[in-house]
Amino acid sequence: MSANGEMLWPGLGGEDNHGPYLQGGACKSCGQVVLGMRTLCPKCWTADSIVPVPVGRTGRLYTRTTIHAMPSGFDQPYAVGYVDLPEGIRVFAHLEGGDQSPAIGDTVELTFAPLRKDKQGQPGRGPRYRKANMESAP
Amino acid sequence: MKRDSRRNVAVIGVGLVPFDKYDDESIEEIARPAVVAALRDSGLTREQIDAAFVAHLYQGEVLGQRILRGLGFAQIPITNVENACAGGSTAVREAFYAVAHGHFETALVIGAEKMGRGLINFINADLEMTLGNTAPAQYALAAQRHMYEFGTPREAFAQIAVKSRRHAQMNPNARFRDPVTRGEVIESRAIADPLTLLECCRNGSGAAALVIASEDMVKKSGAKPIWFLGSGLASWMFDNTQQDLTSFGATRAAAKAAYDDAQIEVADVSVVELHDAFTAGELLHYEGLGLCGKGEGGRFALEGETEFGGRVPVNMSGGLLSKSHPLGATGVAQICEIVWQLRGQAEGRQVENARIGLAHSQGGTGLEAGATCVTLLGREP
Ligand SMILES: [Zn+2]
Numbered sequence: 093m094s095a096n097g098e099m100l101w102p103g104l105g106g107e108d109n110h111g112p113y114l115q116g117g118a119c120k121s122c123g124q125v126v127l128g129m130r131t132l133c134p135k136c137w138t139a140d141s142i143v144p145v146p147v148g149r150t151g152r153l154y155t156r157t158t159i160h161a162m163p164s165g166f167d168q169p170y171a172v173g174y175v176d177l178p179e180g181i182r183v184f185a186h187l188e189g190g191d192q193s194p195a196i197g198d199t200v201e202l203t204f205a206p207l208r209k210d211k212q213g214q215p216g217r218g219p220r221y222r223k224a225n226m227e228s229a230p
Numbered sequence: 231m232k233r234d235s236r237r238n239v240a241v242i243g244v245g246l247v248p249f250d251k252y253d254d255e256s257i258e259e260i261a262r263p264a265v266v267a268a269l270r271d272s273g274l275t276r277e278q279i280d281a282a283f284v285a286h287l288y289q290g291e292v293l294g295q296r297i298l299r300g301l302g303f304a305q306i307p308i309t310n311v312e313n314a315c316a317g318g319s320t321a322v323r324e325a326f327y328a329v330a331h332g333h334f335e336t337a338l339v340i341g342a343e344k345m346g347r348g349l350i351n352f353i354n355a356d357l358e359m360t361l362g363n364t365a366p367a368q369y370a371l372a373a374q375r376h377m378y379e380f381g382t383p384r385e386a387f388a389q390i391a392v393k394s395r396r397h398a399q400m401n402p403n404a405r406f407r408d409p410v411t412r413g414e415v416i417e418s419r420a421i422a423d424p425l426t427l428l429e430c431c432r433n434g435s436g437a438a439a440l441v442i443a444s445e446d447m448v449k450k451s452g453a454k455p456i457w458f459l460g461s462g463l464a465s466w467m468f469d470n471t472q473q474d475l476t477s478f479g480a481t482r483a484a485a486k487a488a489y490d491d492a493q494i495e496v497a498d499v500s501v502v503e504l505h506d507a508f509t510a511g512e513l514l515h516y517e518g519l520g521l522c523g524k525g526e527g528g529r530f531a532l533e534g535e536t537e538f539g540g541r542v543p544v545n546m547s548g549g550l551l552s553k554s555h556p557l558g559a560t561g562v563a564q565i566c567e568i569v570w571q572l573r574g575q576a577e578g579r580q581v582e583n584a585r586i587g588l589a590h591s592q593g594g595t596g597l598e599a600g601a602t603c604v605t606l607l608g609r610e611p
Contacts (some may be wrong), residue, residue: 174371207361
């Protein structure tokens with residue numbers, strides 16, 4: 093993974109036998125699922141009750157846009173959107189561009205890809221969803 | 231707060247430093263003329279000001295004290311207020327309540343900001359910003375979902391930019407006053423689909439100030455009052471939840487609170503200044519404020535209901551789109567325009583027989599969390 097750069101946001105996700113996932117947390121006390129790890133459950137307020145669970149391997153695209161006015165670290169316009177996950181949460185992520193770029197309502201699957209360069213020009217990786225069941229290489 | 235549990239409070243003075251670049255002035259130098267103008271407009275002296283509430287976002291510590299020490303103010307209580315782009319309107323609300331509850335007889339409100347160029351870099355960049363999300367993209371994402379769910383035509387957003395410039399042509403205080411056509415809007419530089427450059431507000435610097443007073447003080451001063459009728463403040467708490475992005479819930483909640491507070495209906499509102507940082511925002515706020523039904527914003531924009539001469543003119547000042555957006559100043563400047571409209575002093579752009587005006591502003595860092603404030607003002611208390 094380091095060949096393609098570090099994760100833009102430490103602890104955002106990873107890859108296991110089932111493929112890429114986003115790092116979610118599930119509360120042992122009340123079952124609430126959140127994005128990322130937290131020290132306090134936002135629903136039941138139990139401390140240190142969040143245990144790691146993989147989330148977001150697939151989802152449904154809620155909305156999307158293409159960003160043309162880019163912040164630093166991007167070279168060309170890129171597609172982004174909000175993806176509603178079956179775990180009940182919504183995440184912001186990049187979308188595969190081009191002809192196969194997913195449309196609103198499409199089922200999508202997670203990949204990780206180099207998205208943005210840091211000040212030294214080193215690429216940083218992050219979540220990019222593509223249309224599900226496509227055969228293109230990650 | 232229930233109306234019968236508070237005193238009547240009015241705006242008796244307004245001052246505006248029209249928004250522009252002001253590269254060579256300090257923020258204190260930009261802001262002071264607004265204070266002087268508001269005090270002169272009110273007829274009060276600085277010795278008659280009991281307290282000040284000062285809104286800004288990126289101007290450093292104790293901005294209010296820095297502005298007012300250069301104007302010879304005595305040691306009055308000064309509260310600096312931050313609520314992102316809704317900071318100005320939140321300062322107005324705090325001052326209104328402080329006078330309404332009898333803590334002070336008068337208060338000065340200042341909103342001021344000196345901005346740089348380009349996309350606003352939020353100090354606490356959150357995950358979305360790190361991944362490359364931008365403020366215009368957030369509104370574009372809401373617009374795209376609105377188009378998907380309701381078939382809203384892309385032209386509806388462009389028409390809002392056309393209207394903004396049409397109104398700005400009538401307002402000498404507006405910064406961008408050249409008329410534009412729908413085609414020019416759609417063909418201007420792409421920012422985040424469907425939004426183009428002409429559909430995004432520009433950064434600007436500037437300041438606005440108000441003098442507000444209790445009913446007793448209004449009578450003593452002989453100033454012409456424009457009365458506070460109600461106020462609503464609400465928050466948007468996106469925590470990766472699957473909310474309806476076509477409905478800014480905080481606008482809905484703040485508007486309801488303000489209408490309830492004022493004991494009026496949306497149909498009573500004759501003129502509106504709302505937070506048109508992006509055309510998509512204005513369209514969604516039509517629905518959030520109840521000016522039209524859910525999903526109807528596109529039709530409402532295209533049929534001219536919010537244009538000068540329409541049923542409820544919106545952003546007669548030209549709004550953020552044509553004035554630019556000095557964050558802390560924006561919400562206070564909106565109140566200046568509403569006061570001019572209700573006094574009948576909005577020369578060249580006066581909405582006929584304007585009796586009740588609504589100001590709405592909204593701010594936040596991404597969709598993570600945000601503030602929305604709605605203020606209602608009227609010719610009679
Ligand atoms: Zn819990």
